[in-house]
Amino acid sequence: MTTLPNCPTCGSAYTYEDRGLFVCPECGNEWNESVAAQEEEGLVVKDSNGNLLQEGDSVTVIKDLKVKGASNPIKQGTKVKNIRLVEGDHNIDCKVDGFGPMKLKSEFVKKN
Numbered sequence: 709m710t711t712l713p714n715c716p717t718c719g720s721a722y723t724y725e726d727r728g729l730f731v732c733p734e735c736g737n738e739w740n741e742s743v744a745a746q747e748e749e750g751l752v753v754k755d756s757n758g759n760l761l762q763e764g765d766s767v768t769v770i771k772d773l774k775v776k777g778a779s780n781p782i783k784q785g786t787k788v789k790n791i792r793l794v795e796g797d798h799n800i801d802c803k804v805d806g807f808g809p810m811k812l813k814s815e816f817v818k819k820n
């Protein structure tokens with residue numbers, strides 16, 4: 709028997725599994741098991757000011773960031789909503805308006 713994790717976004721216990729993804733019926737969040745595992749490990753991601761970032765936070769980019777394959781950089785001051793924390797060099801997984809899904813380094817953002 710598998711124990712389903714609570715929703716990392718809203719904390720709901722009414723989650724279910726669907727094709728390898730966990731789904732929360734209350735806020736519509738979908739996430740995969742590796743994200744849930746990182747939650748339990750207590751992944752620590754800090755912004756440029758040393759503030760702890762959390763899943764779902766909104767941040768602002770503090771410098772122009774070059775994007776592979778894009779003709780324009782992500783501009784300083786760009787606001788990014790609903791970030792996800794991941795392990796690695798680029799430890800923020802997010803969607804940037806005009807660019808799509810993107811991974812950023814937490815040292816180049818600040819919490820809003």
Ligand SMILES: [Zn+2]
Nearest residue numbers: 715718732735
């Ligand atoms: Zn939820």
